[in-house]
Amino acid sequence: MSGAGKGWRGVVICALVLCITGGGSLRSQYILDEEEKRPVEEVKPEPEPVVPQEKIPADIAFNIKAVRIPDITDLQCAIKINWDLNPGYTGEYVVLRSGSSIDTKEKALAAKVVQNVNATTNNAIIDTDCTPGDYYYAVLSKKNFVDGKVRLYRDVNYTTIPVRVFSADALYRVTGIRAEIVHDVHVRVSWKRIEKTGIFYTVYRSRRIIDTDGRLREADRVMVVADEGECIDDTISVSGTYYYAVTAKVLYGLEDVRLITDENYTSVGLEIGIRSPLKLVSIDAIPEVDGIRIVWNHTGSQGNRLYTLFRSPKSRVAIEGVDAWTVLKKVDITEAGHTDVKPPPGAWYYGLIPEGADPAAYRFVPGVSITGKAVSPGEKRAPAEAGDIDRILKRTFFRGKYGECLKELQKLLEATDNEMVAAKARLFIGRSHIEQGRYKKAVEYLVLPDVKRHFPKEAAFWAEFALVRVRK
Numbered sequence: 001m002s003g004a005g006k007g008w009r010g011v012v013i014c015a016l017v018l019c020i021t022g023g024g025s026l027r028s029q030y031i032l033d034e035e036e037k038r039p040v041e042e043v044k045p046e047p048e049p050v051v052p053q054e055k056i057p058a059d060i061a062f063n064i065k066a067v068r069i070p071d072i073t074d075l076q077c078a079i080k081i082n083w084d085l086n087p088g089y090t091g092e093y094v095v096l097r098s099g100s101s102i103d104t105k106e107k108a109l110a111a112k113v114v115q116n117v118n119a120t121t122n123n124a125i126i127d128t129d130c131t132p133g134d135y136y137y138a139v140l141s142k143k144n145f146v147d148g149k150v151r152l153y154r155d156v157n158y159t160t161i162p163v164r165v166f167s168a169d170a171l172y173r174v175t176g177i178r179a180e181i182v183h184d185v186h187v188r189v190s191w192k193r194i195e196k197t198g199i200f201y202t203v204y205r206s207r208r209i210i211d212t213d214g215r216l217r218e219a220d221r222v223m224v225v226a227d228e229g230e231c232i233d234d235t236i237s238v239s240g241t242y243y244y245a246v247t248a249k250v251l252y253g254l255e256d257v258r259l260i261t262d263e264n265y266t267s268v269g270l271e272i273g274i275r276s277p278l279k280l281v282s283i284d285a286i287p288e289v290d291g292i293r294i295v296w297n298h299t300g301s302q303g304n305r306l307y308t309l310f311r312s313p314k315s316r317v318a319i320e321g322v323d324a325w326t327v328l329k330k331v332d333i334t335e336a337g338h339t340d341v342k343p344p345p346g347a348w349y350y351g352l353i354p355e356g357a358d359p360a361a362y363r364f365v366p367g368v369s370i371t372g373k374a375v376s377p378g379e380k381r382a383p384a385e386a387g388d389i390d391r392i393l394k395r396t397f398f399r400g401k402y403g404e405c406l407k408e409l410q411k412l413l414e415a416t417d418n419e420m421v422a423a424k425a426r427l428f429i430g431r432s433h434i435e436q437g438r439y440k441k442a443v444e445y446l447v448l449p450d451v452k453r454h455f456p457k458e459a460a461f462w463a464e465f466a467l468v469r470v471r472k
Contacts, residue, residue, distance in 0.1 A: 058086045061093060061123075061139040061157045068163050069126070079163050081114075082124035083139045092142040093117050095125055102138040102158045105150040116142060128467060134162035172199060172248040173256045174264040179244045181270055182232070189222075190230035191246050191264070198461075201225050202247050202255065205233060210245035210265045213257050219245065223398065226461050235399050237334075241269035278303040280333060282391070285350050285371045286411055287379040288339070293411060294350045294371075295337035297391060305332045306355040311340060311348050316370060319359040330355075336404055347374035388412065389421050393428060402432040423454040431462055439466040 056062065064083040081095055096102055096111035114137075115125050127135075138158035140150060152158050176192035189203055204210055206219035222233050222244075236242065245265035249255040261267050279299060286293040294309065311326045331338060333352065340350070351370035353362065364370040389412060396405035409425040409432075416422055430445035445451065446463035 056153055056156060057151065059089050059141055059144075060151060060153060061085055061141075062153075064137065064139055064155070064157055064159055066135070066137045066159050066163050068165065079127045079135060079165075080124060081127060081137050081139070083157070085119050085123060090119050093119055093123070093139055094142045094145050095127075096138040096140065097127065098136050098138075099134055101136045101160050101162075103152060103154065103160070105148070105152070108138060108140065108145070108150045108152065108158075109148070111138065134164055136160070136162055172196070172250065173258060173260070174201065174246045174248050175260075177244065177246055177262065177264055177266060179242075179266050179270055181272065183234075185234075185236055185272055187233040187236065187242065187244070187270060187272070188230060189233060189244050189246065193227070193229040194248055196250075197227055198250055199227055200249050200465075201228060201231075202249075203231055203233070204245040204247070205236075206243050206245075207240055209243050209267060209269075211259055211261070211267075213259075216245060216247075216257055216259065221400075226458075234394070236272050239273050241271055243267075243269050278305060278333070280307075280352060280369050282368060283350065283352060283371055284367075285348070285375045286415065287375050287377055288411060288414075289378050291339050291341040291377055292343060292348065292350070292375055293337060293339045293408075295392075295395075295408070296333055296352065297395060298333045304354055304356065305334055307331055307333050307352040308355065309338055310351055310353070311343060312351065313346060313348065313374075315349050315366065315374075316351060316364050318364070319353060319357065319362050336401075343377060345376075347376045347379075349374050388416075389424050389428075397428055397432060400435075402435045405429075405432045419450055420454050423448075423450040426451045427455050427458060427462075430466070434462060434466055439469045442466040 061083045062085075064081070066079055066081045069078040069080050085093070094116055095114040096108060097114045098107060098111040100107065102108050102111050114127050117123055117125060123139075127137075136159050138152065140157065144150065154160060172194050174191045174194070176190075178190045180188050182188050191201070193199075202224050203222040204216060204219040205222050206215060208215060210216050210219050222235065223231055225231050233244075243266050245259065247255050247257060247264065259265050281297045281299050283294065283296040286295065307330070309328045309331050311328055328340060329338065331352070340348075349371050351364055353369075366372040389409070392405065392408045392412065396402070396408060406429060409429050413422055413425050416425075426445045426448055430442040430451070433439070433442035433445070443463055443466045446459050446466065452459045
């Protein structure tokens with residue numbers, strides 16, 4: 001065989017071998033590549049069958065809808081739920097809320113009851129008790145719900161699409177902080193207001209520069225103000241060097257605790273010298289049902305704090321006739337007052353004598369060291385003046401004594417006929433409950449008509465603040 005013939009047969013044999021071995025692999029790879037290029041058909045679940053309207057019992061709510069209302073007046077968060085009922089059906093219906101679709105009897109019975117509604121042809125409520133998260137709703141006959149006869153129809157009397165409430169994750173930082181001494185021992189703290197309404201500013205004070213997150217947590221919280229650019233700190237009672245910091249947050253957001261020198265915290269301390277002697281400035285007796293509450297105010301911090309509290313059937317000018325007095329107890333005038341429980345029948349004066357006072361020199365001053373008039377247990381007082389409540393707040397609320405504040409404001413409410421004073425007392429009772437974490441109790445006072453009438457902005461702001469924390 002010629003060399004050319006041998007070469008031709010070699011090519012054929014090589015081609016056959018390639019087809020049997022390598023050629024098969026190439027073909028397989030080609031087929032695999034083609035299969036990878038084909039779009040994978042998505043397998044969709046079968047939709048739940050829609051129950052025809054005519055087969056739904058006539059007492060079932062239908063056309064349920066839940067939508068977020070972003071711009072409703074005075075509310076930061078609101079969801080409107082509305083539905084229809086067939087004419088002629090009366091009674092009550094319950095609106096339920098859950099974090100997942102209320103599509104089973106068990107979920108319905110475990111859901112939160114938002115509101116009971118008397119049936120009409122068209123019904124709607126607004127749910128303002130919402131925090132960030134997903135919300136689903138259902139509307140059921142109250143009788144059936146109580147009896148456990150729960151009947152649910154998809155997108156008829158329960159929703160399957162959530163209403164989503166997003167958290168306000170934006171952080172707002174205070175700038176332009178300044179602190180200056182006013183009236184010798186008070187400090188005015190000011191800052192540049194953020195160009196946005198609904199901002200809470202928290203003012204902190206410390207004996208050290210508040211330049212770390214740890215020091216911020218350890219600092220004294222002086223007060224929280226809303227939509228303001230300054231505050232007066234009049235709660236310093238001890239001489240020393242003081243530093244300040246101010247943070248900001250929106251209602252649903254987080255407090256911005258990032259600290260920048262001389263922007264949201266001061267780097268230069270203020271020297272406060274409390275050199276005035278400790279002395280009484282007022283004393284008052286407040287009648288109660290089964291006793292008399294004695295309260296007093298003082299100024300200064302240096303000197304004797306111990307006084308003798310006494311009860312007397314008549315007013316006194318000098319320390320004489322001590323045998324006719326009834327000494328109640330030794331008191332520290334920088335602390336709270338005292339309640340004379342079940343005193344003898346009659347009207348009584350109350351006075352304070354400093355420990356070590358010279359009997360020949362000491363003189364009582366009505367309204368300062370002895371009460372200006374006699375009082376009896378259960379006696380109704382004359383209407384309180386605005387100054388009365390301001391003195392209570394200065395002595396209690398603005399010093400963080402919220403429990404004491406609640407007690408004194410409740411007593412003031414029992415005694416006063418002044419509507420504005422009563423409204424202010426209820427406003428700060430609500431705020432004291434907020435400070436102690438009792439948000440539901442706070443709302444009870446903040447939504448009262450007289451509070452909203454005399455303090456509309458403050459009442460709306462703090463009521464909203466409390467409402468959004470009820471479910472947290």
